[in-house]
Amino acid sequence: MPTTSPTDPPIDPRSLRALQLAQRVHAIEPFRVMEMVKAAGDMKRSGTDVISMSVGEPDFGAPEIVAHAAMRAIQAGATQYTDSLGLRELREAISGHYAAVHGLDIDPGRIVVTAGASAGLLLACAALVDEGDEVLMPDPCYPCNRHFVASFGGTPVLVPASSDDRYQLGAAHVEAHWGPRTRGVLVASPSNPTGTSMTPQQLRAMLAAVRARGGFAIIDEIYQGLSYDHKPLSALALDPDAITVNSFSKYFSMTGWRLGWLVVPQALVPVFEKLAQNLFICAPTIAQQAALACFTPEALAIYEERRLAFQRRRDLLVPALRALGFTVPVMPDGAFYVYADIASVAHPHCGDSSAFAWSLLREAGVAIVPGDDFGVAAPQRHVRFSYATRLERIEEALARLERFLG
Template sequence: MSINLPSNIQVAQRVHAIEPFRVMEMVKAAGEMRRSGIDVISMSVGEPDFTAPDIVAHAAMEAIKGGITQYTDSLGLRELREAISGHYASVHGLDIDPRRIVVTAGASAGLLLACAALVAEGDEVLMPDPCYPCNRHFVSSFGGKPVLVPASAEDRYQLSGAHVAANWNDRTRGVLVASPSNPTGTSMTPEQLRAMLAAVRERGGFAIIDEIYQGLSYDHQPVSALAIDEEVITVNSFSKYFSMTGWRLGWLVVPELLVPTFEKLAQNLFICAPTVAQQAALACFTPEALGIYEERRREFQRRRDFLVPALRELGFKVPVMPDGAFYVYADISALPHAQANDSTAFCWSVLKEAHVAIVPGDDFGFAAPSRHVRFSYATKLERIEEALGRLRRLLGR
């Protein structure tokens, strides 16, 4: 898209390094079809179909009614930081000092703060390919160079210690990984995480670990990177497990020595995270809310357990079972379809002919994106079943 500006205004060069977010083009096209009366099933957007439970919404309304809407401390409400600390203790058995917790305006703001603090002009940051596209753009925005390392199904599509050793050079400063991952839904095993962090630590680098989907883990108890190395920076969010996407609230856990750095950046870049959202989030840790979230987690698992075998039956290759988040990263190369070697064309065909919205692999990196598509199962099971029926008809299965 061209931008018409007065002749004396130039867009900063960093903008040109940021590619369009193609999933949003698919979402926009699906929306236009819906407005024209077509029933489109969305399996594209990474957003839970659940919203905040009533107890959380009620807490927000009470804050507004009570006039509790002014700025908070830049690091976040003390009570919320203590509640998050308590959550680490109950879920992971970790004793995290609340002073190390930085409440942010969503996980995106947390990643921006981490890159602002750690990435200098020309620094290289390793991340797996495929990965969430905005992660590499966060690095680019601060003058860094994201280095995408092809990761295979054998690696669970994750960065390994061997990858770090093979790709580290004089310009490398650290790694940015997500576990569970978008788009693959796969987590690092504890052994894989330990080996990767050890390889980074040996080289004096930083590790930023995105754990925003960790609450949505299905086959095992998730292991936070903080249980392995207290010097890592972890990113988390109220968007996914806690069903608060539009509330824009997340948090970081940072090493104690870096707290003043992050506080200074937060004060200047964001002032604070949304106050009403912080007040509402306190209710997320009540027994009532946690019971609701656990039932929702089990519902996501039911959807996964239906979708993956059904896709494999249709001819999609899913070589590793996704164990978290709500994504399936599937290989289309063996499908009986004219566009089975072009995931973008395939996704547009699926949208226009079957009225199902899925996402091509182009957004997520450069390792065989034309062979891969991402399904999101953040929609009702009956709609997923209908989507599979439409795909079956499209593929002649």
């Protein structure tokens, strides 16, 4: 019998016993960029024209050929669970992509398709990080990386990386900061928020330093398709035992489809498969079916056009920011970010990136991200610009920024 009726008074939530939250919740900080996005959205809904240079999401959607592949899959009823490692056809297509782009022979059996790169990073941390283990990563870096490690009881160790290091974790950093509890490293090349890649020499030396200590190397390569000044280099070309993470979100313009992949050593495939079975079952089936079309000549031609469009945006934005007083010591060679130092900018908030970013949003209608999301190494001096928006909007944002700076 029901214990209440429609006439019963509502239950006062204050009468419920407070739940005890897991300690890991308190260790995870808010993702501040999303607060900026929320505020910008509120302004747009109130009628203010806001130019978004905050979110790391391509303004290009999935090409029609990819969308049509998804619709065909739905119509054909190809919507049920796949193997936990992913569709065999998709893993083979990804393997072929490594051969075409990197000249690498990657066994499809080593490829694990995941629900976005985030799920791939979670699987890697679940497999490799124990309570109290330390994982080195550069500062600045993508904020969720440290939270992935902390979620499994590990301790992220942020190592300050300067522009001299291209804001990347080098062999010298590994040697200086490796301790008795250190298990490995987590790096990204190209990086969010800096857009900089590791040079081949940097990457080779860093991997060798980790390997010499018996550690693991997780390399986030989700922006490698968006490389501008050189051919992209996968860590797999230098160390077949590296664990690499990739995604269909950035280069392939499929952010909301939630699809990514890992390449792992053959011996670890059963471990990742077991974890995937229990934590995710499988990546979204429709997204996997659609992603098969990403590797067709038609789609790849579109992606190349888009890559060149991003490069043109970068080549406009960086010199313009420097002319306005921002310091950009390293030209970003990948992704779609510029990590700029505001200390020399003529503005009252040049020493407080958070106040600067919020003032720019409210007074000029331009949304950027303050540096405090990305680490503890001088975040108050840095802001991140995303150029994942069309060229004419970037030009308008620069005009507004010039007026904002007076």
